[in-house]
Amino acid sequence: MSVPPPAERRRPWEEKNVLVAGVLAYLIPGFGHFYQGRIFKGLIYFVCILGAYFGGMRLGEGAVVYQAPIRGNWKKVSLQYVAQVGVGLPSLVALYQSKRSDSPLNKDQFDLTEPLSAPFTGQLMASSPTRDEVAGVLVGRVELSTSREGSLPETRGVFRGTKDGQPVELELSGGLKLDRPVSGGYQRGLECHVVHSPDQHPNETFHIRGSIPRSFFDAFNSPPDPVLIQDLHGRLGKYYDLAIAFTLIAGFLNVLAIWDAIEGPAYGFGDEQPPAPNPAPERTDAPVAVAAK
Amino acid sequence: MMGTVLALADLTVTWYLMPLAAIISLVYSASRYELPERILKRAARLFATIIGAMAAVFAVLWFFSVGL
Numbered sequence: 001m002s003v004p005p006p007a008e009r010r011r012p013w014e015e016k017n018v019l020v021a022g023v024l025a026y027l028i029p030g031f032g033h034f035y036q037g038r039i040f041k042g043l044i045y046f047v048c049i050l051g052a053y054f055g056g057m058r059l060g061e062g063a064v065v066y067q068a069p070i071r072g073n074w075k076k077v078s079l080q081y082v083a084q085v086g087v088g089l090p091s092l093v094a095l096y097q098s099k100r101s102d103s104p105l106n107k108d109q110f111d112l113t114e115p116l117s118a119p120f121t122g123q124l125m126a127s128s129p130t131r132d133e134v135a136g137v138l139v140g141r142v143e144l145s146t147s148r149e150g151s152l153p154e155t156r157g158v159f160r161g162t163k164d165g166q167p168v169e170l171e172l173s174g175g176l177k178l179d180r181p182v183s184g185g186y187q188r189g190l191e192c193h194v195v196h197s198p199d200q201h202p203n204e205t206f207h208i209r210g211s212i213p214r215s216f217f218d219a220f221n222s223p224p225d226p227v228l229i230q231d232l233h234g235r236l237g238k239y240y241d242l243a244i245a246f247t248l249i250a251g252f253l254n255v256l257a258i259w260d261a262i263e264g265p266a267y268g269f270g271d272e273q274p275p276a277p278n279p280a281p282e283r284t285d286a287p288v289a290v291a292a293k
Numbered sequence: 294m295m296g297t298v299l300a301l302a303d304l305t306v307t308w309y310l311m312p313l314a315a316i317i318s319l320v321y322s323a324s325r326y327e328l329p330e331r332i333l334k335r336a337a338r339l340f341a342t343i344i345g346a347m348a349a350v351f352a353v354l355w356f357f358s359v360g361l
Binding site for chain 1: 306309312313316317319320321323324325326327328329332335360
């Protein structure tokens, strides 16, 4: 009859279903260990791996995990994503978002199907036949809607907020361009013409150019536009590379966590005593004393 | 002067390596051992080793780039 080991010498990774533990450890880092009752180690994996992953996502403004395979096409998948997918569910969402992003319905909008009211940050641009220049920084709110009463849809609305810190209200009409809904990054580009005022030079026109928030559901792990990636590289520089590094390392570290959930710790409990040195073998060629006759 | 400014700008990025080194140390040590105190001790030692090695590399690079 075998004697059960003391509590501190239990091998919990052998007591539960290894497959379930491995799958759980992959899907959500640390959950495989919670399932096995290894709470301390589960917490380390959960906090550290997800902390690195979401820290990287935040540092890279949400446009870090992308280039997942689209419709089963793995040719365009980056090595970057292959490493990130180790994090499990948080990165597997990219597969679904790639599919949504690739939908023919996901395209830039030039009119609205329903009224839009959202916070806006951007610039007032002045355009003339010879040049475009920034006429002020805008912070406020846009309200837009598209009327379909005429032969062509017409988008009108208003911007209320501040221009260079001074209160301003701009009437908007036409020229709407709203970035596609499903894309990487938590800002969605918006442009719209400002209605021509009577005291304005006839050759000069104004339009607003900036962004409104993109919903978390549309932005999380969606493939960003190349323009956005270029912008992030320009603005964030090496911080963007660092953000990618954080998510890559999180994926690699979860491989260690999965391995630990399946096979247990690589070196054991950690307080094992080194084996005692073997005693010297007895010499067989030693002279044998011969009893005197 | 400009070199010093650039080195300081780089330092702000370098601070991000601290949490990264801490995370790597903890997860790696947790995958090696089972006992919590052993994991924490080993992680602390690994963290110190990583930071020490990076500091040594930084010092060497800084030494050779002075005056460039």
